Amino acid sequence: MSRLLQWLFGRLPIGWLQLTHSRPRFAAALAGVAFANVLVFVQLGIMNSMATATLKPYEFFQPDIMISASDANSMSEGGNVARQWLFQALADPDVTGGTGLFIATVDWARETDNLALTTYGIDPTLPQFLSPAMARKISSLQLQNAGILDMFSRGLPREEAAAIRPQTPASFEVSGTTLTLYDTFQGGGGFGVDGYMMVSDQTFLTLFPKRSSAAPDHIFLQIARGADPDVVAARLRGAISDKTLRIRSFAQAAAEDQSYQQTERPTGIIFGFGVIIGILVGIVIVYQVLSTDVADHLSEYATFKAMGYPQQFFLGIVFEEALILAILGFVPGFFVASGLLVGMKAATGLPLAMTTTMAVMVFIGTLVACSVSGAIATRRLATADPADLF
Amino acid sequence: MSEDTPIAVTGLNHWFGTGEARKQAIFDVNLQVKRGSLTILMGPSGSGKTTVLTLMGCLRDVQDGSVNLMGHELNGADRAQNEALRRRLGFIFQAHNLHGSLTALQNVLMGVQVHGLPDRQTQHDAARHALSLVGLADRMGYLPANLSGGQKQRVAVARALVGNPDVIFADEPTAALDSESGMTVVKMLKKLGQMRGTTTVMVTHDDRILELADRIVTLEDGRIVRDTAPYHE
Ligand SMILES: Nc1ncnc2c1ncn2[C@@H]1O[C@H](COP(=O)(O)OP(=O)(O)OP(=O)(O)O)[C@@H](O)[C@H]1O
Ligand SMILES: [Mg+2]
Numbered sequence: 001m002s003r004l005l006q007w008l009f010g011r012l013p014i015g016w017l018q019l020t021h022s023r024p025r026f027a028a029a030l031a032g033v034a035f036a037n038v039l040v041f042v043q044l045g046i047m048n049s050m051a052t053a054t055l056k057p058y059e060f061f062q063p064d065i066m067i068s069a070s071d072a073n074s075m076s077e078g079g080n081v082a083r084q085w086l087f088q089a090l091a092d093p094d095v096t097g098g099t100g101l102f103i104a105t106v107d108w109a110r111e112t113d114n115l116a117l118t119t120y121g122i123d124p125t126l127p128q129f130l131s132p133a134m135a136r137k138i139s140s141l142q143l144q145n146a147g148i149l150d151m152f153s154r155g156l157p158r159e160e161a162a163a164i165r166p167q168t169p170a171s172f173e174v175s176g177t178t179l180t181l182y183d184t185f186q187g188g189g190g191f192g193v194d195g196y197m198m199v200s201d202q203t204f205l206t207l208f209p210k211r212s213s214a215a216p217d218h219i220f221l222q223i224a225r226g227a228d229p230d231v232v233a234a235r236l237r238g239a240i241s242d243k244t245l246r247i248r249s250f251a252q253a254a255a256e257d258q259s260y261q262q263t264e265r266p267t268g269i270i271f272g273f274g275v276i277i278g279i280l281v282g283i284v285i286v287y288q289v290l291s292t293d294v295a296d297h298l299s300e301y302a303t304f305k306a307m308g309y310p311q312q313f314f315l316g317i318v319f320e321e322a323l324i325l326a327i328l329g330f331v332p333g334f335f336v337a338s339g340l341l342v343g344m345k346a347a348t349g350l351p352l353a354m355t356t357t358m359a360v361m362v363f364i365g366t367l368v369a370c371s372v373s374g375a376i377a378t379r380r381l382a383t384a385d386p387a388d389l390f
Numbered sequence: 391m392s393e394d395t396p397i398a399v400t401g402l403n404h405w406f407g408t409g410e411a412r413k414q415a416i417f418d419v420n421l422q423v424k425r426g427s428l429t430i431l432m433g434p435s436g437s438g439k440t441t442v443l444t445l446m447g448c449l450r451d452v453q454d455g456s457v458n459l460m461g462h463e464l465n466g467a468d469r470a471q472n473e474a475l476r477r478r479l480g481f482i483f484q485a486h487n488l489h490g491s492l493t494a495l496q497n498v499l500m501g502v503q504v505h506g507l508p509d510r511q512t513q514h515d516a517a518r519h520a521l522s523l524v525g526l527a528d529r530m531g532y533l534p535a536n537l538s539g540g541q542k543q544r545v546a547v548a549r550a551l552v553g554n555p556d557v558i559f560a561d562e563p564t565a566a567l568d569s570e571s572g573m574t575v576v577k578m579l580k581k582l583g584q585m586r587g588t589t590t591v592m593v594t595h596d597d598r599i600l601e602l603a604d605r606i607v608t609l610e611d612g613r614i615v616r617d618t619a620p621y622h623e
Contacts, residue, residue: 006510011503012496014489021491303487306449307549308477308504310470387450389483 005320015320018293029289033329033366034336036282040362041337043274045344045352050268052351053190054261058254060120060187060196061101063129063220064229065089065236066253070244072218073264074257076103076118076193080215081245088240089219094227095236099123100216102204106179106197108172113155117197119147121204121216129220133185134198140166140182141200147179150187153195154349174207188351191267220250283369286325290318290377298384306386314381322374326366333366334359396557396589397423397446402455404441404612415441416612419455426587428580428602430594433609439593440561442609446591447479447559448472460556477504480550480588482560486542488534494521494545495530501549520552521545524578540571547575551582558582560592569598576602 005013019026057075067085072078086098102121107114124142127135140146151161164170164184171180179199187196205211223232229249236247248256262268294301301314338354345352404416416438423429431439444450445464446457452465462475480501488497498517521530524544534542543566550558558579564572576599582588592599600606600620608616 012492012499014492017491017496297489299485299487300489303481303483303489304500304504306447306476306481307501307553308473308475308479310473387444389449389481389485389487 009316009320013320015317016324018297018317019321019324025289029285029325030329030332032285032289033282033325033370034331034333036278036285036369037330037333037362037366038337038340039278039281040275040365041333041354041358042340042344043271043278044358044362045337045341045354046350047262047268047271047275048355048358049351049353050191050261050271051258053188054258055254056188056190056351057118057120057196058250058257060131060134060185060198061129061220061250062131063099063250064223064227065095065221065233066248066250067219067221067236067240068217068246068248068253070246072246073260075218075253078217080217081219082242083214083216083219085240085242085245086219086221089221089236092232092236092239094224094232095221096224097126097128097222099126099129099220100201100213101129101218101220102201102208102211103217104204104208104211105193106174106207108174110155110172115153115155115194116192117150117153117195118193119197119199119204119207121199121201124200128222137183137185138198141198141203143180143182145177145179145203145206147181147197147199147203148183148185149181149197150195151184152186152188152349155194177207179203179207188349191350194349279365279369282366283373286322286370286373287376289325290321290374291380293321294318294377294380298380299389301381301384302386302389305384306389311381314384315378318374318378318381319371322370322377323367326370330363330366334362394425395422396425396460397421397591398456398458399442399446400456400458402442402445402452402457404438404445404450404453414612416445419609419612419614421607421614421617423589423591424604425589426583427604428583428590428592429605429607430592430600430603431607431609432594432600433615437609438612439609441612443559443561443591443593447481447557448475449481477553478556480553480555480558482543482546482550482558482563484562484565486534486539486546486566488542488545488549490534493531493533494526494537494541494548497534497545498549498552501552505553516552517548520548523551524548524575540567543567543571543575547578554586555588558588558590558592560590562593562595564594564596564599569596572596573598 002013002016005016067081069079069081083100089095090098104119106117106119108117124138127138137148149164161184164181166182169180169182171178205213223229233247233249341352341354399419399421402416402419403414405412405414407413419442433439445452446459448459448464457464459475462471495517498520499513502513502516521527524547526541526544529537529541543563564575579590580602583590605619607614
């Protein structure tokens with residue numbers, strides 16, 4: 001290591017020699033940096049999984065435009081939309097079709113626990129509004145009181161999910177109605193939900209008799225090939241009489257949902273803060289280590305100044321130390337955090353994972369944070385005065 | 391003139407402190423030091439020996455008067471010039487001031503690398519040679535903590551010598567040593583002056599060293615009160 005650094009710098013790796021002179025201190029410093037890395041990684045992992053979970057339901061559908069109530073900040077929030085707006089929208093020459101989407105939560109009371117399933121009521125004769133993977137699964141929904149289930153639902157044993165097939169369906173009771181599950185699809189639980197379920201709009205209205213077919217939760221529109229959904233959505237905002245409605249391209253709705261979760265919901269803000277605190281902890285630890293190290297070596301630095309070493313040489317030592325701490329602290333931090341995320345995923349069923357983007361971002365962030373600490377620590381160098389040596 | 395007189399001090403005054411506390415420590419010091427000579431600064435504690443030494447060695451800014459070091463005026467010199475000049479000097483301090491995380495060899499290498507010398511091999515050869523000169527060929531890989539006081543001071547001497555300095559400033563370099571190793575160190579410096587024409591200015595209280603001096607300058611209360619060359623002429 002020492003040789004490599006010597007070759008890199010073309011001088012003795014003073015920073016490395018100073019840092020490693022006391023092994024316990026060096027280990028403690030690295031543990032500090034690793035700890036800050038773990039903090040940031042875990043918070044980022046949770047934020048990432050929130051984003052994944054937020055966008056998950058958007059993967060089931062593929063309309064071009066979505067019409068939602070004014071208070072629909074996310075797909076499962078907000079009031080209903082009257083079906084009459086669908087007919088107004090269909091008057092636009094570029095709108096080729098539309099359908100209503102119903103959403104509610106169905107509780108599957110099981111022996112041991114209760115599964116909260118976000119349930120979508122769709123028109124099974126209009127597969128063009130569904131993702132291709134979902135469209136292939138819905139033929140059974142034409143049957144009365146039929147459903148297909150998210151195979152990754154939290155609390156549902158994998159073998160039990162795998163056993164649900166058209167030939168071997170499973171059933172459960174929901175408020176007096178027997179619902180039969182004929183198939184499964186790939187979903188994955190989020191923060192407020194254990195899993196997802198698809199039923200036909202007919203079945204949905206049987207399960208929730210208070211809901212009306214005239215008022216779905218969202219309206220999906222399909223537009224002519226080649227038309228721009230953002231342009232058509234803008235035109236519809238002008239044409240549809242109810243000006244409070246949110247009429248957006250489906251892609252924009254997903255993006256706005258995600259930014260709402262991350263910047264306006266308390267959970268998003270808390271984890272965002274967690275990242276900032278992790279970064280601050282890292283900066284403080286590294287600053288503490290570096291400034292103590294500078295203070296401990298003031299007379300050595302004064303001696304080097306007397307020998308004619310210029311200011312950049314001392315800045316170089318401090319940055320050398322900052323980079324060593326950043327790189328060697330990142331490695332254990334990365335591995336510990338990866339392990340933690342795997343463990344947390346197993347325990348919660350949330351889509352937690354170490355991603356390359358996260359690793360690269362945190363690594364660069366660590367380098368920057370350590371350099372910032374180093375830059376602050378160098379201010380102490382000025383106190384090394386060779387005139388005080390005699 | 392700077393060829394034969396690497397150090398020329400004229401009308402040097404120096405003050406410490408500001409405002410009410412401002413106090414003059416050096417009064418009108420004039421001194422010319424010949425190339426290759428060993429000059430000793432003497433005087434009671436607080437007489438200004440260290441102050442004069444640090445002013446001549448461009449470790450302290452000259453306030454009033456002139457110090458000409460190897461043809462360069464230090465009064466008003468900028469940091470870059472000071473750094474460049476310092477690289478042509480060798481300092482030996484009362485405390486060895488070795489870097490505790492570096493081995494003896496690495497400490498001496500610091501005296502080589504400041505010159506940005508060519509390749510690693512040449513640097514190491516120079517450092518090894520300097521350590522052999524001070525009799526430490528067998529202690530190169532030792533950390534300062536594992537060396538005796540005398541050995542540490544000899545490493546510091548090797549570090550000061552390895553860059554082939556034109557002038558060596560030493561402030562009580564033998565204070566931490568028993569008189570025997572003290573004499574060894576000073577004799578070494580003296581020999582070097584004769585061999586390489588290195589000029590040495592040394593502060594010392596050690597009487598035995600005086601007989602090696604070409605010249606003895608005595609300070610009292612910031613003034614030169616005696617300037618002799620006792621063992622010459
Ligand atoms: N940094 C300083 N600030 C204020 N006064 C100082 C400072 N350094 C030295 N002095 C004063 O200047 C005078 C000369 O000090 P100097 O250190 O040069 O003496 P010295 O001859 O080297 O003494 P010693 O033999 O004890 O080392 C003393 O009166 C001292 O108090
Ligand atoms: Mg002194």
